[in-house]
């Protein structure tokens with residue numbers, strides 16, 4: 180801090196007020212310095228400051244009201260005011276620049292963990308949790324989920340990655356890296372006396388302009404491209420994952436799976452629900468043995484009894500969410516019987532109740548029974564006698580999907596409004612065939628030729644559990660990317676092309692403002708370059724050289740109409756050069772890019788808006 184004015188004693192002599200009074204009355208000239216020894220000594224004697232939580236440091240401010248310090252002054256004053264009112268906080272409080280810097284440090288720490296996993300040359304992370312479970316992954320959202328993040332600002336980033344994962348599926352690493360970079364740049368601006376509100380306004384302007392620019396200049400309609408765009412999209416997504424080595428096979432499986440679940444939407448637009456695609460994992464063989472089970476759904480469950488048929492054709496499927504077990508009296512029901520014959524009759528009745536239930540299900544024409552609960556041996560006997568294929572403990576999520584694709588209804592009970600037990604044949608789902616097959620070490624039930632909506636199953640093979648789990652996550656990313664492309668019909672070039680083009684455009688756009696927002700927009704432009712930069716670093720290329728080349732190409736594309744196609748140029752990380760990403764088939768869905776920009780900006784703004792962090796100490800009694 181620079182010494183600007185008088186110390187406190189001089190102030191009292193010259194102005195006739197003590198420091199605490201000055202703080203309360205800001206109309207007096209701000210002329211004191213932080214850390215002034217004399218002032219501190221004076222404060223110990225001053226009744227106002229002696230009671231202040233922040234002490235002299237909170238009361239004295241260095242100099243006149245810049246944007247930043249205007250807000251700081253307000254914070255310190257409110258802290259003092261609450262202290263003077265006798266309101267004390269049982270905890271710790273950080274305000275202003277301190278809290279902003281702490282947040283940025285936490286967020287950067289998190290982004291630095293993710294940086295090395297971005298792009299086709301990105302590496303994987305091995306995460307071990309507290310019970311020793313190991314996860315090996317390249318997926319941003321999964322890495323962040325596994326880390327036990329405690330810092331409140333860093334938690335915002337974890338949420339951000341989750342949001343991107345649920346909304347888009349892919350791009351979780353990029354979104355976190357961009358958000359962290361935006362925050363870092365914003366913090367630098369705030370340190371240079373630009374008020375956070377101005378930075379936020381600038382960021383919002385830049386985000387809107389970026390979205391407009393991508394839609395107008397950087398997107399390509401899928402039908403305008405000659406190559407098979409969907410395969411390219413799947414390959415680009417898989418390129419950063421370990422199954423990327425078999426990307427030819429997987430991209431084909433993925434595109435076929437997504438195309439097979441096409442359903443017409445309400446407004447005439449087709450939908451491709453990824454939830455109708457079941458991804459199953461089976462140990463054994465190599466990942467290149469993975470297959471797509473077309474037109475069907477599969478669950479990793481075997482039939483309830485070995486005496487049941489392994490194949491039922493055609494299948495009428497009852498979907499139950501209740502037990503098929505010997506009937507039991509409800510809790511608290513007490514029956515006192517002293518006659519042994521009477522006891523026998525009660526037992527018989529208990530069995531008959533379940534027998535009747537099963538008979539009603541069988542009479543409705545059922546040939547397959549799936550239940551989320553149990554089936555006991557006694558009920559199994561009746562089902563075997565009726566030649567039914569039954570499976571118990573089916574996952575709720577699976578049974579709901581089976582209900583959807585076979586047109587059946589999941590029944591919670593068989594009781595109707597009058598308390599009678601009935602089974603309506605309308606509730607049965609239908610499929611061409613239900614068959615049990617063994618794949619690898621496990622038995623699977625395949626439901627083929629579903630009657631209602633379509634479903635597909637991808638059966639992944641792999642040498643170990645870690646590989647299978649990572650393969651499942653990667654396939655999910657690619658399924659989402661392909662489905663988004665089919666739904667939105669637009670793609671953008673990958674390999675840092677969009678980020679570089681946006682960065683150059685925003686630099687020009689910033690100069691059209693004559694206000695402080697200009698700085699924020701320029702920093703936003705700078706922050707976007709983090710994506711090509713990290714891609715190049717991870718690809719062991721000379722980032723500065725490559726980025727300069729890339730910017731050169733994009734500038735030429737803007738200025739020279741003969742070089743217009745250079746706007747599609749992105750990085751080729753294998754050769755360490757720039758190339759046309761569109762013709763090279765490095766493509767990403769446009770929606771994914773737009774959403775990641777929106778989410779990253781919103782997350783950065785959320786953290787930037789924080790100017791006070793109050794942690795309430797735990798209640799000593801509870802401790």
Ligand SMILES: Nc1ncnc2c1ncn2[C@@H]1O[C@H](COP(=O)(O)OP(=O)(O)OP(=O)(O)O)[C@@H](O)[C@H]1O
Nearest residue numbers: 297298317318319349350351352353418419673674
């Ligand atoms: N063949 C390629 N050449 C150059 N860049 C590529 C290539 N394939 C992908 N990329 C780029 O890599 C980035 C994506 O990397 P990655 O898949 O590791 O991260 P993400 O999609 O952001 O996150 P995640 O996949 O973990 O959800 C995108 O910017 C994409 O343009």
Ligand SMILES: [Mg+2]
Nearest residue numbers: 349350416419
């Ligand atoms: Mg990805």
